[in-house]
Amino acid sequence: MSASEAGPFLKIEGVSKSFGSFQAVRDVSLTVEKGEIFALLGGSGCGKTTLLRMLAGFEEPTSGRIFLDGRDMAGVPPWNRPVHMMFQSYALFPHMTVAKNVAYGLKHEKMTRAERDARVAEMLDLVQLTPFAGRKPHQISGGQRQRVALARALARQPKLLLLDEPLAALDKKLREHTQFELMSIQARTGVTFIVVTHDQEEAMTLADRIAVMDKGQVKQVGSPTEIYEFPNSRFVAGFIGSITSFEARVTGREDGLLAVEVPAFGTRVMARDVAGVTEGQAVTLALRPEKLTISKDRPEGPNAVEGMVKDLAYFGKDSLYRISLPSGALVQAHAVNARRGTEAARVADWDDRVWLGFDPGAAIVLAE
Amino acid sequence: MKRRPVFLITMLAFGFAFFYIPILSMIVYSFNESRLATVWGGFSTKWYVSLFSNRQVLAALVLSLKIAFISASIATILGTMAGIALARFRAFRGRVMFSGLVTAPLIMPEVITGISSLMFFIMLAEWIGWPAQRGFTTVTLAHITFSMVFVTTVVQARMIQADRAIEEAAMDLGSRPWQVLFDVTLPVIFPAILSGWLLAFTISLDDVVITSFTTGPGSTTLPLLIWSKVKLGVTPDINALATLMVLVVGAGVLIAGIVMNRAAARASADARLAYRANE
Amino acid sequence: MAGSRLSRWFDRKGWSDLIVGAPYIWLLVFFLLPFLVVVAMSVATKTSTAPPISWGGEVPLVSWEAYARVFGDGLYLRAFLTSVLNAAVAMVLCLLIGYPMALGLVRVAPAWRNILLMLVILPFWTSFLLRVYAWMGLMGRNSWFNGMLTDAWNVLVPVDWAVRSIPMMNTNFAVVLVMVYTYLPFMILPLYASLERLDPTLDEAAMDLGSKPARVFWDVTLPQSIPGIIAGGMLVFIPAAGELVIPTLVGNASSPMIGRVISDEFAQARDWPMASAVAVVLLLMMVVPTMLYSHFQARAEGSK
Ligand SMILES: Nc1ncnc2c1ncn2[C@@H]1O[C@H](COP(=O)(O)OP(=O)(O)O)[C@@H](O)[C@H]1O
Numbered sequence: 001m002s003a004s005e006a007g008p009f010l011k012i013e014g015v016s017k018s019f020g021s022f023q024a025v026r027d028v029s030l031t032v033e034k035g036e037i038f039a040l041l042g043g044s045g046c047g048k049t050t051l052l053r054m055l056a057g058f059e060e061p062t063s064g065r066i067f068l069d070g071r072d073m074a075g076v077p078p079w080n081r082p083v084h085m086m087f088q089s090y091a092l093f094p095h096m097t098v099a100k101n102v103a104y105g106l107k108h109e110k111m112t113r114a115e116r117d118a119r120v121a122e123m124l125d126l127v128q129l130t131p132f133a134g135r136k137p138h139q140i141s142g143g144q145r146q147r148v149a150l151a152r153a154l155a156r157q158p159k160l161l162l163l164d165e166p167l168a169a170l171d172k173k174l175r176e177h178t179q180f181e182l183m184s185i186q187a188r189t190g191v192t193f194i195v196v197t198h199d200q201e202e203a204m205t206l207a208d209r210i211a212v213m214d215k216g217q218v219k220q221v222g223s224p225t226e227i228y229e230f231p232n233s234r235f236v237a238g239f240i241g242s243i244t245s246f247e248a249r250v251t252g253r254e255d256g257l258l259a260v261e262v263p264a265f266g267t268r269v270m271a272r273d274v275a276g277v278t279e280g281q282a283v284t285l286a287l288r289p290e291k292l293t294i295s296k297d298r299p300e301g302p303n304a305v306e307g308m309v310k311d312l313a314y315f316g317k318d319s320l321y322r323i324s325l326p327s328g329a330l331v332q333a334h335a336v337n338a339r340r341g342t343e344a345a346r347v348a349d350w351d352d353r354v355w356l357g358f359d360p361g362a363a364i365v366l367a368e
Numbered sequence: 369m370k371r372r373p374v375f376l377i378t379m380l381a382f383g384f385a386f387f388y389i390p391i392l393s394m395i396v397y398s399f400n401e402s403r404l405a406t407v408w409g410g411f412s413t414k415w416y417v418s419l420f421s422n423r424q425v426l427a428a429l430v431l432s433l434k435i436a437f438i439s440a441s442i443a444t445i446l447g448t449m450a451g452i453a454l455a456r457f458r459a460f461r462g463r464v465m466f467s468g469l470v471t472a473p474l475i476m477p478e479v480i481t482g483i484s485s486l487m488f489f490i491m492l493a494e495w496i497g498w499p500a501q502r503g504f505t506t507v508t509l510a511h512i513t514f515s516m517v518f519v520t521t522v523v524q525a526r527m528i529q530a531d532r533a534i535e536e537a538a539m540d541l542g543s544r545p546w547q548v549l550f551d552v553t554l555p556v557i558f559p560a561i562l563s564g565w566l567l568a569f570t571i572s573l574d575d576v577v578i579t580s581f582t583t584g585p586g587s588t589t590l591p592l593l594i595w596s597k598v599k600l601g602v603t604p605d606i607n608a609l610a611t612l613m614v615l616v617v618g619a620g621v622l623i624a625g626i627v628m629n630r631a632a633a634r635a636s637a638d639a640r641l642a643y644r645a646n647e
Numbered sequence: 648m649a650g651s652r653l654s655r656w657f658d659r660k661g662w663s664d665l666i667v668g669a670p671y672i673w674l675l676v677f678f679l680l681p682f683l684v685v686v687a688m689s690v691a692t693k694t695s696t697a698p699p700i701s702w703g704g705e706v707p708l709v710s711w712e713a714y715a716r717v718f719g720d721g722l723y724l725r726a727f728l729t730s731v732l733n734a735a736v737a738m739v740l741c742l743l744i745g746y747p748m749a750l751g752l753v754r755v756a757p758a759w760r761n762i763l764l765m766l767v768i769l770p771f772w773t774s775f776l777l778r779v780y781a782w783m784g785l786m787g788r789n790s791w792f793n794g795m796l797t798d799a800w801n802v803l804v805p806v807d808w809a810v811r812s813i814p815m816m817n818t819n820f821a822v823v824l825v826m827v828y829t830y831l832p833f834m835i836l837p838l839y840a841s842l843e844r845l846d847p848t849l850d851e852a853a854m855d856l857g858s859k860p861a862r863v864f865w866d867v868t869l870p871q872s873i874p875g876i877i878a879g880g881m882l883v884f885i886p887a888a889g890e891l892v893i894p895t896l897v898g899n900a901s902s903p904m905i906g907r908v909i910s911d912e913f914a915q916a917r918d919w920p921m922a923s924a925v926a927v928v929l930l931l932m933m934v935v936p937t938m939l940y941s942h943f944q945a946r947a948e949g950s951k
């Protein structure tokens with residue numbers, strides 16, 4: 001198909017979905033490139049599964065269009081889409097063995113028996129389940145079931161694989177291991193993955209790009225680094241990692257930096273300039289805890305705020321400080337425990353007066 | 369991809385027509401003026417009038433209700449005991465035989481149950497002189513026997529579902545096992561016991577075959593009365609009787625169903641609210 | 648002292664012995680014993696006394712004559728065959744009508760489901776006898792239903808085949824029709840129970856892997872509902888094969904079902920040994936499918 005070279009591999013254009021009066025997905029537009037792992041990240045009920053089901057063909061969009069490889073998918077039933085889904089519940093057929101489950105989709109391909117058996121064997125080998133081929137789904141563990149579901153969805157060599165919370169049913173240890181396995185299987189097969197997850201760490205580990213969703217809308221699309229370091233809204237900044245936010249007002253621009261008045265600091269700070277912000281505009285200043293320095297003396301640089309250690313939690317490799325400012329506001333800051341030592345070696349202790357400093361580049365100004 | 373299951377809905381409509389057209393036809397013809405039960409001869413309520421003045425019908429109805437009430441009550445006690453025994457007592461002597469005895473009446477054809485009860489009562493009278501005459505007592509005994517196993521099935525199923533931990537908690541708090549039974553187990557399974565009783569009552573009230581074998585002169589239940597008339601063909605007064613029975617039972621089941629449906633709807637609404645609150 | 652010993656015995660063991668014992672003894676006396684009486688009768692000799700049997704007096708004490716006639720006389724074998732055939736046809740028809748209905752009940756909007764389910768159960772609570780009777784009214788020669796079918800027949804077939812009314816009453820067709828009518832809920836309810844448990848995402852998974860809805864039914868829905876099919880089939884077949892009321896009221900007296908044979912041998916011919924022998928054979932015939940059923944069920948549960 002010539003269209004595949006021209007446009008993006010998957011194009012979602014202004015897609016909305018309503019159930020009655022309730023809008024589960026609102027005006028979502030996205031493009032996904034061939035061979036990437038794309039994550040849909042958002043809290044429970046934000047419409048991730050609904051969006052996935054529209055891609056698989058189980059729901060028709062109320063409005064908007066979906067193009068796969070240049071082909072409009074409107075009206076194409078699920079059984080005719082080169083898209084396969086790994087269901088959140090895995091949806092393995094309980095009355096079929098592992099091998100039969102994996103072979104199921106191949107019934108609809110023009111293949112000889114030998115070819116089909118070979119493909120099943122290859123898939124079972126890919127997910128390391130060859131010894132379990134003859135078992136029924138209830139005779140294997142949760143992690144193995146997950147891999148059967150993956151092998152079944154991959155067996156027909158789909159153009160696009162949709163994974164709905166693929167790791168949610170696994171325990172923490174297995175989840176971490178499986179993340180890397182998923183990535184390696186994706187790399188070996190070259191199939192485009194769209195992974196739905198509510199777990200930001202999972203999204204950051206797995207995905208080449210992430211779309212952050214909230215209340216049916218896509219808030220931001222970008223690489224994990226972009227999403228983390230350059231969030232475009234308070235929602236995204238707060239959803240990914242921890243952050244402390246303050247109300248602020250833009251007072252002007254100096255040396256390519258933005259001057260921002262922060263009432264909670266009782267002072268003016270300098271921040272990285274963002275487009276579309278005008279003088280006098282009310283904004284939010286957000287600071288990630290690991291980007292702050294804590295020192296007994298006033299730090300160099302334009303940004304310094306004095307406060308008192310209200311609370312501290314020792315985690316081993318680092319410590320989390322909660323600093324109360326004269327205005328009453330609280331700031332969180334991380335300090336790496338680089339030096340070995342007992343309590344005396346700490347940067348600061350309870351009730352110590354300390355200075356917080358941060359680079360203008362680390363201060364995030366959010367207009368939204 | 370939600371498509372209307374047209375074929376299935378058609379089959380449902382066809383099935384319900386099949387279920388209800390005969391009954392509706394019977395109801396309509398109960399208002400038939402004509403003595404020829406199947407030929408329409410104008411509207412009339414005279415068969416209802418003659419029905420209500422028929423002493424025989426009323427006596428049969430009273431006898432049926434009496435037998436059904438007594439047999440259902442005893443069957444519920446015995447059947448509940450058997451259900452508890454099968455669900456809770458893991459191993460006791462003769463358990464295999466006991467569970468066989470409890471399932472066998474479920475698959476025994478009614479003719480065989482009827483004939484065996486009758487032969488048994490006759491031989492018993494030969495050997496020990498009791499029962500001298502068949503009638504109310506023998507019918508009730510037979511009804512208890514074959515309806516108690518239905519109670520057992522219902523109670524046993526409910527017991528297996530019930531949480532054993534609450535019984536253990538009661539024992540932990542110092543109750544003897546039989547006290548636990550009365551304080552905890554029976555109250556918990558009470559709805560099952562109640563539906564077991566209703567089932568036994570209905571089965572007894574509806575039975576023709578076993579009753580016809582075990583009854584004697586002067587003890588004609590309502591189904592037996594209908595049976596003897598129906599064997600001779602379709603008559604308008606039976607149409608009237610049938611209409612009354614169908615309406616009474618139908619109304620009862622409908623009301624019970626609506627009440628339960630409301631309760632179920634409320635429960636699921638509560639669950640949904642709780643779910644929303646947790647989100 | 649004795650009282651406290653009694654109460655200790657009661658706390659430890661007596662209460663449970665009582666709970667097992669009462670229904671156990673009841674069933675032994677009023678179920679097993681009567682059945683043993685039937686077995687004993689089946690090897691007795693017919694007499695003209697009252698009761699009309701004796702266990703010899705001469706040697707041999709037992710007589711196998713009744714069993715010899717059950718298997719030797721074509722009448723009994725035909726009755727068995729008629730019963731099995733009628734029951735099997737009724738079972739298959741119940742399955743063919745009941746399966747789509749049960750599936751329909753699962754697929755309709757939840758608001759409808761409970762009401763429709765109640766409409767399936769409602770006939771079950773109304774008198775069995777009267778449900779049979781209702782069909783007598785429809786099948787009779789002068790009824791509107793028969794008239795309607797007759798008119799349809801006369802329009803559809805050549806003039807030579809025209810009839811004044813369709814002979815429905817007192818045929819095996821009538822028996823099967825009324826059996827389907829009265830036993831259909833017993834097929835629908837277990838089917839509904841097994842279909843309702845199925846996970847709808849399995850259907851979606853099959854569609855996602857390329858199966859059209861009809862194919863999904865064969866590959867996913869049907870195999871998973873086999874326990875319901877077997878349960879419903881048993882619940883229809885077993886009572887239908889031993890049915891007495893339906894063949895008596897709407898059946899053909901010249902090719903009777905086995906229930907009617909037992910009843911007639913007993914009440915009309917007063918041949919108790921014969922009635923008993925037929926009953927014993929019928930029961931054995933019921934036991935085989937039941938054991939198969941519980942075997943399958945045990946296996947199904949074992950593999951869960
Ligand atoms: N078939 C449906 N009918 C009505 N509401 C639905 C349906 N499917 C999903 N929803 C609603 O849409 C919202 C988004 O659901 P979903 O896409 O499953 O969220 P997520 O997968 O992000 O947790 C939820 O509030 C859910 O209740």
Ligand SMILES: [Mg+2]
Nearest residue numbers: 048049088164
């Ligand atoms: Mg979801």
